[in-house]
Amino acid sequence: MNSEQRTVSSNKIYAEAGVKLSDLVRVSIENNLTGLEWAAGIPGTVGGAVAVNASAFGEEMKNLVSDIKRYKNIILSVELKLKKNAQKNLIKKYFTYRRQTQPLDYPSAGCIFKNPSQLGNKMGAAPFSRGLPPLSPLPAGYLIDQCGLKEKKIGQAMISEKHANFIVNCGPLRRGASGAKAKDVIKLIQLIKKTVQKKFNLDLEEEIEYLPKRARQSRSPIG
Ligand SMILES: Cc1cc2nc3c(=O)[nH]c(=O)nc-3n(C[C@H](O)[C@H](O)[C@H](O)COP(=O)(O)OP(=O)(O)OC[C@H]3O[C@@H](n4cnc5c(N)ncnc54)[C@H](O)[C@@H]3O)c2cc1C
Structure with a gap:
């Protein structure tokens, strides 16, 4: 540099x-x-x-x-x-924590969803919020895990087994090889939102940003 x-x-x-x-x-x-x-x-x-x-x-x-x-x-x-x-x-401490809790062996965009505020949820006192400080955000990964969605796969895109708020590309990483498509990731995101809404009456909001299709084509996306 x-x-x-x-x-x-x-x-x-x-x-x-x-x-x-x-x-x-x-x-x-x-x-x-x-x-x-x-x-x-x-x-x-x-x-x-x-x-x-x-x-x-x-x-x-x-x-x-x-x-x-x-x-x-x-x-x-x-x-x-x-x-x-x-x-x-x-x-060292933070790296160790990341390695233990995040699927760093696979390409991903990091956390897909924001951790939702307890204030915004319509469930009243959430049973799984016990142990968290009052009104601290609810971990999106935990909510997704509770829906049984870990390891759900569409194409080569998969909800990580290690951290359910990550969607990983588990396709081959060779140049030119067919990995996860953006449309598969989007389908998983929609599935997560629908399932979490149904189970917890809670709307997850994306942390990631969607690029317009034309911008996706001119970068080198995961799909
Ligand atoms: C494994 C993994 C772990 C992660 N962990 C974390 C974490 O712990 N905490 C966290 O916050 N994020 C985390 N992320 C997310 C990611 O790393 C951040 O979003 C990153 O900081 C974005 O920087 P970027 O340069 O890649 O920006 P981009 O992704 O290119 O852009 C992000 C946004 O910033 C805007 N932007 C970029 N550069 C500029 C500029 N110069 N001027 C104005 N706007 C600009 C873009 O237009 C876009 O809206 C993680 C991601 C991965 C893959």
Whole structure:
């Protein structure tokens, strides 16, 4: 990577939007800065992470951003304000947790659905919300699992056995080989929404975004 794409000054990191988030995590540790450890293992760019307010383990991108340069609604660069004393051990802990709980051996788009708010559900006190702090979001993966949908497969797209909020591409990964099609993933998403609605009277909302068909064709999608 061209080092001009990001610079570190005291406890601040300036990065152009296209810099990989994982690269910034590494740079923050190398410069003994803390605050970005939670982002280790999140694929994508820093621009994308700021645009979607990437979050994990109770931390959010927006809490670190001290400046954004934009052209219209396109983020060109960001400045992150961190603190001293990198906590390298946290990265190992978070990676281990991800490996244990997420299907990282297969391609996926990450979590498909947002965790729904307990406020929005029409079930009253949900039996499965016991043990969660009052009004904390309900884990979408748990709801999908309770519907018995883990390992449900359409074409080469499958609801992960490891984490039911992930739909994985379990087709062959060779170039040119036929893997999961976008339409199979969409069918699984519709099945999940319908089944969760029927069982829990709850509407799951997508975390992912749908690209128009033309945009899908010009990128290199999973299907
Ligand atoms: C295995 C796995 C685990 C994941 N874990 C997490 C997690 O723990 N937490 C989490 O939050 N996400 C997670 N994700 C989701 C994903 O990594 C994030 O959504 C990612 O941060 C998006 O960045 P991107 O560069 O890929 O953006 P894209 O997917 O390309 O775009 C996402 C959105 O941001 C917009 N955008 C992108 N760049 C810019 C820019 N420069 N200016 C303006 N808008 C822009 C796009 O238009 C689009 O609307 C995970 C994904 C996978 C596959």
